[in-house]
Amino acid sequence: MEMKKPELTNGHLFQSLFDNMQNGCAHVTCKYDQSNKLIDYFHDIANQAYINIVGIDPRQKWVSEIFPNLRKQSPEVFEVFGRVSHRGKPETFETYNNQTNAWYKLNVFCLEEGTATIVFSDITNEKNELFILADANARIEAAYEETINGFVGALRMRDHSTEEHSVRVVNLTDKFARRLHLPEEEIAHLRRGAVLHDIGKIAVDDAILNKPSDLTNEERDDMKKHPVFAYEILKPLSNILGSGIEIPHYHHEHWNGKGYPEGRKGLEIPLAARLFTLVDIWDALTSKRPYREAFLPNYALQYIRDEKGGIFDPTLADEFISMMEGK
Secondary structure, X not given: OOOOOOOOXXXXXHHHHHHHOOOEEXXXXXXXXXXXXXXXXEEEEEOHHHHHHHOOOOOOOEHHHHOOOHHHHOHHHHHHHHHHHOOOOOEEEEEEEOOOOEEEEEEEEOOOOOEEEEEEEEXXXXXXXXXXXXXXXXXXXXXXXXXXXXXXXHHHHHOOOHHHHHHHHHHHHHHHHHHOOOOHHHHHHHHHXXXXXXXXXXXXXXXXXXXXXXXXXXXXXXXXXXXXHHHHHHHHHHHHHHHHHHHHHHOOOOOOOOOOOOOOOHHHOOHHHHHHHHHHHHHHHOOOEOOEOOOOHHHHHHHHHHOEXXXXXXXXXXXXXXXXXXX
16 A cells, blocks of 8 residues: 655644754744844744753843853853844854753754854763863873883983083974974973983993993993983883984984984984984084093084985984074
8 A cells, every 4th residue: 555645834844853863953033232243042943852961942032041050151152143133154062051050063054144053952961971081191191201201210310411512403303393393292292302312321331321421332322322221211201202212222324324323324314313413413522521532513504414315314404504504
């Protein structure tokens, strides 16, 4: 037997959808001040889901009646409704309501000038989960930072010259990375990598690390192992260090492939290490050492020019020179 299709007019269909939808929905008429700024809105209609979600029946009521502090506590609601009700583009946003102690996601659109139609859902549970996750991540990051500070403190106890050098190279790394327009997250990684760039030296024998005279070939080979030691020490922190771990691991690699520990060449060397090599050597040259005076800045820059394509990435070297010359 052929089933007879129900005769649904557009009005009946809309009413059925409106009454049975899971999201809250309301159509409101807006009230503006003399400058055409939204100051209140009247709920012409609202579905049962609205009442269930919010716990308040808003029908035939001004929002100022049911949420008297909404305009002050959630001004974004009035800003968005005001824009959209003047035949603006549909907008989606999230807001917190103090009175209901809940978060809502709202989709707002305009069917006719001076009105707004709102479809919304309660996202409090999702928000709470995000807050819990963010708090956990913050705690983990704080623990990582404490570990990093512990490593730095251990190195400082063995080599007192490290502290001032680390502060200078961290600040200059930050400046150089910003000049290269690297993302903020990447800059944070580079700063951590810079402060830890010599951490591998805590695994080097004291007799080698603090030897006042020239190292023997065997001692020099042992010293060259410190980038590998650094990587092994820092590997458990790779999540928070990101690309920053490449600085202690590869900052002694040279563009021409004659560096260490792996003899990487050109673009095989990670960007973080290539830019930090310039920073590190600049600071080493322009700082006083027990065996020599500090280089004047113009001599240090000339050294960098001479080593473009040797130790240094030529493109980064030109950019670093320009930065240090104030260009």
